[in-house]
Structure formats: C-alpha cells, structure tokens
Amino acid sequence: MKRCVAALATLFLGLLPAHASEDLVSGLSQDTVEITSNYTGTDIVVFGAIEHPDDGGINDVIVVVRGPDATMTVRKKDRVAIIWLNRDQATLQGMPSYYYLASTRPLAAIAARDTLQRYGIGLANLTPAKIVSHHDPEPFRQALIHHKQLDGLYGETPAGVEFLSPTLFRVHVPVPATVSRGQYNAEVYLFRDGNVISAQSTPLFIDQTGLERRLYSFARTSPLSYGVSAVLMAMFLGWLSSVIFRRGN
Amino acid sequence: MELYLPIAEMSVHWLIILGMGAAIGFLSGLFGVGGGFLLTPLLIFYGVPSTIAVATTASHITASSISGALAQWRKRAVDLKMGLVMSAGGLAGTVFGVWLFGVMRRSGQMDLVVASSYVILLGTVGGLMLNESLAALRAVRSGAAASAARSGKHLWLHGLPFKMRFRQSRLYISVIPPVAIGFFVGVLSAIMGVGGGFVVVPAMIYLLRMPTNVVMGTSLFQIIIVTAATTILQATSNFAVDIVLALLLILGGVIGAQFGVRAGERLRGEQLRLLLALLVLAVAIRLLFGLVIEPSDLFSVATVTP
Numbered sequence: 001m002k003r004c005v006a007a008l009a010t011l012f013l014g015l016l017p018a019h020a021s022e023d024l025v026s027g028l029s030q031d032t033v034e035i036t037s038n039y040t041g042t043d044i045v046v047f048g049a050i051e052h053p054d055d056g057g058i059n060d061v062i063v064v065v066r067g068p069d070a071t072m073t074v075r076k077k078d079r080v081a082i083i084w085l086n087r088d089q090a091t092l093q094g095m096p097s098y099y100y101l102a103s104t105r106p107l108a109a110i111a112a113r114d115t116l117q118r119y120g121i122g123l124a125n126l127t128p129a130k131i132v133s134h135h136d137p138e139p140f141r142q143a144l145i146h147h148k149q150l151d152g153l154y155g156e157t158p159a160g161v162e163f164l165s166p167t168l169f170r171v172h173v174p175v176p177a178t179v180s181r182g183q184y185n186a187e188v189y190l191f192r193d194g195n196v197i198s199a200q201s202t203p204l205f206i207d208q209t210g211l212e213r214r215l216y217s218f219a220r221t222s223p224l225s226y227g228v229s230a231v232l233m234a235m236f237l238g239w240l241s242s243v244i245f246r247r248g249n
Numbered sequence: 250m251e252l253y254l255p256i257a258e259m260s261v262h263w264l265i266i267l268g269m270g271a272a273i274g275f276l277s278g279l280f281g282v283g284g285g286f287l288l289t290p291l292l293i294f295y296g297v298p299s300t301i302a303v304a305t306t307a308s309h310i311t312a313s314s315i316s317g318a319l320a321q322w323r324k325r326a327v328d329l330k331m332g333l334v335m336s337a338g339g340l341a342g343t344v345f346g347v348w349l350f351g352v353m354r355r356s357g358q359m360d361l362v363v364a365s366s367y368v369i370l371l372g373t374v375g376g377l378m379l380n381e382s383l384a385a386l387r388a389v390r391s392g393a394a395a396s397a398a399r400s401g402k403h404l405w406l407h408g409l410p411f412k413m414r415f416r417q418s419r420l421y422i423s424v425i426p427p428v429a430i431g432f433f434v435g436v437l438s439a440i441m442g443v444g445g446g447f448v449v450v451p452a453m454i455y456l457l458r459m460p461t462n463v464v465m466g467t468s469l470f471q472i473i474i475v476t477a478a479t480t481i482l483q484a485t486s487n488f489a490v491d492i493v494l495a496l497l498l499i500l501g502g503v504i505g506a507q508f509g510v511r512a513g514e515r516l517r518g519e520q521l522r523l524l525l526a527l528l529v530l531a532v533a534i535r536l537l538f539g540l541v542i543e544p545s546d547l548f549s550v551a552t553v554t555p
Contacts, residue, residue: 036253038252039260072552075550076547077544079543146548177259178259180552234499241504241507242315242316
C-alpha cells in the first residue's frame with residue numbers, strides 16, 4: 001500500500017513543474033475512520049493552504065476523496081409478458097466505491113473538459129477501467145453514478161471548498177454509514193488559470209473496529225463456526241424464552 | 250439508537266428491527282406459524298439486502314420454533330422417525346437451495362425468483378386457507394360440525410415402494426413422499442428464508458395422513474433441523490448471515506410470541522385461520538404488484554462481492 005502511495009506521488013510529481021508541490025499543503029482531520037457499533041456515518045475535514053496565492057492568475061481548489069475500486073453490476077429491468085424482470089446488464093470494473101468532490105467553482109469554469117478527464121475529476125468523467133456488456137454501456141454507467149448519488153456514496157459540491165482566509169481552506173466530506181472498508185485517498189488539486197499546478201494525495205483508512213471487526217472477520221475466516229454459533233445462539237434464546245415463559249405462567 | 254450491522258454493512262435503528270421481530274413473533278404465537286414468510290419481505294422493504302434477509306430469517310425461525318417444539322416433545326407429540334426422514338430430504342433440499350441461491354444471485358434474478366415464488370406459494374396457500382376457513386365458519390354458523398373425516402381413502406402416494414413403519418404416526422408408508430416433501434421445504438427455506446410450516450403441516454395432514462396430534466410437534470422438529478442447516482450453509486457459502494440482525498430479531502420475536510400465544514387463546518380457530526389467510530393473501534398481492542407495476546427506476550446496482 002505504501003508503494004502505491006509512493007507511485008501516485010511520483011506520478012503527480014512527474015506531471016507537475018518541479019517546485020509546484022511547495023505551493024500547496026493539505027491534511028486530514030483524521031487518517032482513519034473507525035466503524036463501531038453505533039456508527040451512522042461521519043464527516044471528515046480536508047484542510048489545506050495555498051502558499052503563494054498572489055502570484056497572479058485565478059486559483060481554484062478541487063478536493064476529491066475516492067474510495068477503493070470495486071466491480072459493480074448494473075441491471076436494467078424490462079417487461080416480459082406482464083412481469084418486470086432484469087434483462088440487460090453491464091459489469092463495470094474499477095469504479096470507485098466512493099467518490100466525493102468539492103471545488104471552489106463549477107468544474108466547467110475551472111478547467112477544460114480534457115484536463116478534467118485526464119485527472120478523472122468530476123462525476124461526469126468517472127470512467128470504469130473495463131466494461132463487460134453486450135449493449136451500449138453509457139446508460140449503465142450513468143445509472144450507476146445516479147444510484148450512487150442517491151445512496152450518498154457519490155457527490156459533487158461545486159461550492160464545497162470553504163476559504164477561511166485567502167490562503168487557508170477546508171472541505172467537509174460526508175462519509176455515510178454504507179461506505180465500504182479499505183483505503184481511501186484524499187486528493188487536493190490546485191488549479192491556476194485552468195491548469196493543475198500542484199496536487200497532493202493523502203491516504204485515509206476506513207475500517208471496522210472492536211466487536212464489528214471481530215464478527216466480520218469471524219464470519220469470513222471461519223464461516224462454519226460462525227454459522228454454528230448463530231444456530232446455537234438461536235436455539236439457546238428460544239429455549240431460554242420457553243423457560244422464562246413457563247415460570248411466568 | 251442506530252446500530253451497525255457488520256455483515257449487511259448498513260446501520261439500522263435497533264428499535265425498528267426489535268419491533269419487527271416482536272410483531273412477527275406476535276403473529277407466529279397467534280397463528281402458530283414461523284412467520285418467516287412475513288419477516289423476509291418486511292426486512293427487504295426496510296432496505297436489508299435480500300440475500301441477508303433470507304439467510305438471517307432462517308435463524309429467527311430456529312429460535313421461534315424451539316419453544317414450541319420443546320412443549321410438544323414433553324407431550325410426546327413428536328414422531329422422531331418421521332421427523333428424521335423428512336429432515337434427510339430437507340437437508341438435501343437445503344444444499345440444493347443454497348447452491349441455487351448463489352447461482353441466482355450471480356445471474357441477477359434473485360429478487361425475481363424470491364418475489365415470484367412468494368407470490369405463487371402465498372397465493373395458493375392463502376387462497377386454500379381462505380376457502381377452507383370460510384367454509385368452516387359457515388358450517389359453524391349453520392350449526393353443523395365441520396367435517397374433518399377424510400381417512401380411509403388411499404392416495405396413489407401410498408402405493409410407492411420403500412415402505413417404512415412410523416409407529417408414532419400409526420403409518421406404514423413409502424419414505425418417498427416424506428423425503429420429497431422435506432426436500433421441497435428445504436429448497437424453500439434456502440431461497441425464501443421460510444421455515445415452510447405452511448407447506449409441511451397441510452402436507453402431513455392431507456398427503457401423509459398423519460394424526461393431527463403429532464403434526465405440530467413433528468413439523469416443528471423438522472423445521473428446526475432444516476432452518477439450522479440453512480443458517481450454517483448460508484453462512485459458509487454465501488456469507489449472508491448477520492448475527493447482530495439475527496440477535497435483534499430473535500429477542501423481539503421471543504417476546505412478541507408470548508403475547509401472541511395469549512391473544513390467540515381468546516380467538517376461535519376458524520377466525521384465526523381466516524385472519525391468517527387474509528394476511529398471507531395481502532403479502533402475496535403486495536409482492537405481485539411489485540412484479541407487474543412498472544418500476545420507477547429501471548436500473549439497479551449490485552456490488553460484486555470481491
């Protein structure tokens with residue numbers, strides 16, 4: 001995972017002018033989100049500072065938080081006789097399980113479409129690594145993005161970057177209860193006059209802790225004992241209730 | 250307070266789940282049924298993924314059947330031999346059903362198969378029950394005793410080979426019908442998350458001609474074995490049992506059941522059956538609407554489990 005972050009960093013450095021990373025500093029309010037039994041979603045804060053804001057030109061900040069990639073199947077219902085059933089489907093590989101974007105202005109005003117596409121910035125520019133489908137995949141990709149938006153797992157807020165001073169900014173990133181676990185990346189881009197002049201990526205880990213963690217890994221690593229425990233629990237509670245009830249009578 | 254379900258990976262309000270368990274427990278105490286056929290759709294309407302709903306409901310039925318089975322066992326009203334023969338068929342059916350469940354889930358037809366099997370089964374059973382209870386009510390009103398005498402006639406089923414003596418049921422019949430019934434119910438349990446009492450009990454009475462005093466105990470015995478097997482198989486092959494959800498449902502269920510039993514004592518048998526028939530038909534119609542009405546959103550998204 002460290003290697004992955006390092007690769008990403010060199011990628012960014014390779015794309016950018018050599019001194020550029022000094023223009024932008026960013027960080028996260030927390031580097032891990034722990035899913036506990038009363039977890040109902042949370043907010044993380046991405047904050048940062050632009051070092052030389054007065055160099056001339058227009059500065060824009062875009063913050064993207066991206067979840068681990070997943071493979072998702074999108075199905076479309078069709079009417080067969082009188083029943084609606086799933087007919088056509090597309091499997092999209094390498095789409096982020098979570099994507100949240102905040103920017104200082106609407107994306108179209110910040111940079112040209114092909115610049116945004118190159119960095120994969122914006123919901124409209126989210127493209128899967130691979131699509132397996134017998135049909136035109138575009139409606140399926142759009143349906144996926146639409147569904148993820150309804151679930152609160154994809155989002156785009158054009159005025160979501162809040163400036164506390166001419167140099168200091170912050171972004172509230174909503175993390176709903178249904179997020180998948182894994183490594184997330186908070187990417188901060190500094191645009192000047194439509195070009196990326198600086199970028200930073202900070203990893204964020206979301207994982208279950210405590211009892212949830214133990215139950216989940218129990219269910220995954222020894223499913224047989226997990227299943228047997230579920231049955232024994234059910235039998236014990238059923239028996240216990242009959243004992244209590246008989247005494248109650 | 251919200252509670253996070255580790256396997257379903259969603260947070261639910263624990264009071265709502267507890268209340269659902271209690272409501273189903275109440276109905277199962279009232280009518281003497283497991284209630285899985287109501288619980289699974291209810292969980293799905295609430296937003297629990299249908300895979301998790303089906304698999305987790307099985308453990309709820311195990312728990313709610315235990316106290317009834319123990320009571321019948323004490324009354325010696327369990328035909329152990331018959332129960333074991335049916336369970337053998339049931340285990341095979343469960344294995345097949347869980348396999349089928351996995352295949353359907355991968356092909357995206359899971360929801361369709363679950364909903365349409367509910368519509369067919371509940372529609373049929375509900376219709377038959379409605380018909381029968383209305384006839385019984387009419388008979389009671391006109392003063393005639395409802396005739397339940399139907400013994401003496403021999404079905405073709407009883408001519409099959411591999412005969413076995415079931416002492417407690419006072420039967421000497423082929424093992425094929427009980428094994429086949431058990432198998433069918435095992436499949437239902439795996440793909441619908443039901444105990445199958447509403448199939449087993451009529452089958453025992455009308456097909457196997459078992460004496461009614463052992464029917465309840467034997468069916469409960471068989472249901473416990475089949476739902477326990479379903480839980481274990483769903484946990485091992487589909488990772489679909491959420492133990493936190495199961496705990497909440499069971500706690501609600503065992504409490505609700507006690508009130509249900511008491512309420513049931515105040516109602517007459519025919520009235521109870523009429524109410525149950527209406528309830529079963531209502532669920533069937535609700536699910537039927539879901540199949541035939543154009544959905545507001547044609548697309549659905551499923552994350553492929555890594």
